[in-house]
Amino acid sequence: MMITKVTNIEEVKQFAQYLVNELHLKFYPDDDFACYVNYDTKQPTFTPEEAAKYNVLMDECFDVCEKANADIYEIMGEYLREAVNV
Numbered sequence: 001m002m003i004t005k006v007t008n009i010e011e012v013k014q015f016a017q018y019l020v021n022e023l024h025l026k027f028y029p030d031d032d033f034a035c036y037v038n039y040d041t042k043q044p045t046f047t048p049e050e051a052a053k054y055n056v057l058m059d060e061c062f063d064v065c066e067k068a069n070a071d072i073y074e075i076m077g078e079y080l081r082e083a084v085n086v
Contacts, residue, residue: 006060009068009075015057016076020083027080029058029072 002022003014019025025036025045033054036045046054065072 003057006057006064008064009070012061012064012070012072012075013079015061016079019054020079026083027076029061029076033058 002018003011006012006015019027027033027036032051033046034044034048034051036051037043038045044051061076062072064070065075
């Protein structure tokens with residue numbers, strides 16, 4: 001299930017899991033979701049509304065990690081590494 005707000009590290013992890021496992025997205029936390037393009041169709045992966053929503057959630061992830069003195073790249077990268085190694 002997709003989360004609607006990120007307020008703690010566990011939700012950062014849930015968002016990363018959602019992107020990797022549900023959307024099958026190989027993402028980078030610094031990238032704008034509006035820039036993702038479907039490899040086969042060459043069309044945007046997300047509608048402007050979806051991209052805006054995911055960008056807000058990623059900004060919240062950065063804020064939560066900064067406040068917790070946690071490395072967002074390490075936390076989110078764990079799920080990407082798992083997906084690549086499967």
